[in-house]
Amino acid sequence: GAGVSQSPRYKVAKRGQDVALRCDPISGHVSLFWYQQALGQGPEFLTYFQNEAQLDKSGLPSDRFFAERPEGSVSTLKIQRTQQEDSAVYLCASSFVGGQGEQYFGPGTRLTVT
Amino acid sequence: DAKTTQPPSMDCAEGRAANLPCNHSTISGNEYVYWYRQIHSQGPQYIIHGLKNNETNEMASLIITEDRKSSTLILPHATLRDTAVYYCIVRAPTGNQFYFGTGTSLTVIP
Numbered sequence: 064g065a066g067v068s069q070s071p072r073y074k075v076a077k078r079g080q081d082v083a084l085r086c087d088p089i090s091g092h093v094s095l096f097w098y099q100q101a102l103g104q105g106p107e108f109l110t111y112f113q114n115e116a117q118l119d120k121s122g123l124p125s126d127r128f129f130a131e132r133p134e135g136s137v138s139t140l141k142i143q144r145t146q147q148e149d150s151a152v153y154l155c156a157s158s159f160v161g162g163q164g165e166q167y168f169g170p171g172t173r174l175t176v177t
Numbered sequence: 178d179a180k181t182t183q184p185p186s187m188d189c190a191e192g193r194a195a196n197l198p199c200n201h202s203t204i205s206g207n208e209y210v211y212w213y214r215q216i217h218s219q220g221p222q223y224i225i226h227g228l229k230n231n232e233t234n235e236m237a238s239l240i241i242t243e244d245r246k247s248s249t250l251i252l253p254h255a256t257l258r259d260t261a262v263y264y265c266i267v268r269a270p271t272g273n274q275f276y277f278g279t280g281t282s283l284t285v286i287p
Contacts (some may be wrong), residue, residue, distance in 0.1 A: 146287030
């Protein structure tokens with residue numbers, strides 16, 4: 064079946080622009096996660112949803128980062144007023160059970176802020 | 178969640194077994210050991226996980242020491258497509274996120 068998909072795969076934004084990154088999780092998966100991966104580093108947790116509820120947003124680096132999952136399926140990560148340090152790969156993952164099972168990752172969106 | 182320590186890089190000859198070590202000396206009794214790998218330009222891929230017994234699946238084997246302070250991921254017959262960064266992660270059942278660290282970059286050599 065279809066895995067986790069993310070769009071766009073690549074995004075170039077000028078500093079100060081707003082961006083929106085989309086994640087389509089595996090159908091029926093309850094939990095959805097966003098991670099940020101800087102070059103040469105492992106992924107770092109940003110936020111977690113169970114259905115439409117955002118249960119953990121402790122990893123969001125600033126109030127410029129906002130995530131939503133209004134209907135409990137597709138999720139959008141929005142970054143306002145992008146800065147160069149936001150350049151990274153943004154990974155989305157989903158899992159069937161409530162946060163505790165193995166997570167299935169999408170290919171990521173590579174964001175470059177110029 | 179407990180931290181893990183992995184060597185930054187390893188080489189393995191094609192067709193030989195790749196043994197990737199991980200230290201997790203502060204692991205708690207209810208924390209599982211997970212292994213993921215990330216091939217260049219792809220998202221991380223789940224490999225295997227275990228609590229205290231050794232585990233095997235179609236991809237790999239996981240050997241956890243009796244004191245649970247370390248583990249080894251074994252790829253029995255490494256191929257060129259196994260070249261990737263391998264992450265060892267420990268997580269409690271109630272934990273939501275994975276702490277990836279920097280992993281081990283495995284290069285399989287022809």
